[in-house]
Amino acid sequence: MSLIHKIALTLIDSVGHVHAKQLVEHFGSAEAVFSASFGALMEIPGIGKVTAGNIIKTDALRRAEEQLHFIEKHQVKVLFYTDDDYPHRLRHCYDAPMVLYYKGGADLNRQRIISVVGTRRATEYGRQLCRHLAETLQPYGVTIVSGMAYGIDIAAHKESLNFNIPTVGVLAHGLDRIYPPAHLPVARQMVSEGGLLTEFPLNTAPDKENFPKRNRIIAGLADATIVVEAIAKGGALITADIASSYSRDVFAFPGRTGDKSSEGCNFLIKTNRAGLITHAQDIPYYMGWEKEQVHAAALQIQLPVGLSDEEQRVVDVLRAGPARVDELALRTGIQQSQLAMHLLNLEIQGVLIALPGSLYQLAG
Structure with missing residues (x-):
């Protein structure tokens, strides 16, 4: 086309x-x-x-x-929703943008992507958590996504750059500007060591109504959304709700009771809208990233006879390593409703095991 x-x-x-x-x-x-x-x-x-x-x-x-x-x-890449390099996690969202404008080199389909969101009025506690997250997750080969805003967003981007983690900023405007302008130096560094992404064309201003739209892309790009600090009402909670609606994992760091900067996080945890994390190492655990063993044993397992063609396709994909449901659906071409039945059947037969974070791997 x-x-x-x-x-x-x-x-x-x-x-x-x-x-x-x-x-x-x-x-x-x-x-x-x-x-x-x-x-x-x-x-x-x-x-x-x-x-x-x-x-x-x-x-x-x-x-x-x-x-x-x-x-x-300006060497901007245009990603159409049918293109192979369009973010496949986002493509599965019903309201995914038809076109994305992208400047940068980070792989938007990397195996492990998380979003980090929070208040624009970050405290030292929140900034330390961003540094703690980046330092802890760096060995796991992650990409960190956020929204380029003041506070937790820019702290997450900066700490990602400090620890050589690719980081992608999702913008609420066109690529012909950076908002807020104070973040232009960080944005320039991100283009060479991560990327800037938007659904908005040239000459689109950062109007108020664009930020909720931006938030759905932040949620849809990632396997999980982590809320670091959040007030009772704000964009971070909107992003968390959108991530949940996409069946993505949501986690939150707790804060002191009565601390306004953590009211949103505490609310998400209290109402079971987010999983409690007290240490960045909780993320690899809940996402199943600690299962980094060589899969030679899994390749040698004795599979039951009589697997259907679709079940065999699932097994063939998992031979390369653990995969999430949306990735399995994309790589096998099986609709998610039918895929869920195959995964349950294979789990009952002992062919695969379910890991935290909607992740599956071959048993063995």
Whole structure:
């Protein structure tokens, strides 16, 4: 598909990511959407007269040319949701962006990715926890994602850089600016040692309504979201809720009772919305990362006869090492509802074992 048409599709008024994907799936390509007739558009469920009219009359292709000029000049990578290098964890989220703009070299499909979020008014306690997290998780080959905001976000990015951990900042605006501007030096370093990612095109300002949208990408990119410090109401709790809705793990560090900077964390733990962590080493344990043994024994296990073709595909993927459910679904091509049945059956037969963090590995 043509890159300009992919970008233009996201620039049409009243066409969000869900409808954009629906249009591409119906017509077969982004180009075909722009050549569709009003009548053909009206046949698609959910596409009313206003949206169909906006598609017919749009000047999105002209505006997409401006985006392309910036993209080529600044070596920005455009990730379309059907591309192999589009973040596969995010692709499984129903409201994932159709297009992402990315500048950097960090692998967005790395085996281990966590998000770190928290209050913009971080205390020394919160900043120390960010350093503790980075120092502890560095040997596990993680990538750390956050939102480039003041407080816990920027502390997580800085400490990641200090410990040579790739770190990705998810922006609530276009790549033609950095907000807040004070974080520009960190952003420049992140481009060479991590990356900057956004769904927003050029000339998009960091408006208030963009931050919740940004938060869903932070949650969707990662295996788990860690809340370091959070007030009772704020973006960190929104991100935690979104991560839970995506069936991702959520963890929180507790704080002292009465400490406003930890009210949100304590609330998440108290209401069972987040797992309690008191040490950064809890993360590898809960995620099953301590199971770093050589899998030679697993390769030699005696598998029961009579495995179905789909069960055998699951086993073949797990021969390479532990994998999460979403990764198994992607690599086997099996729908998650059917995959859940196969995983249960294989676990009952003793072929595989379930680890913390929705992770599975071969028994042996």
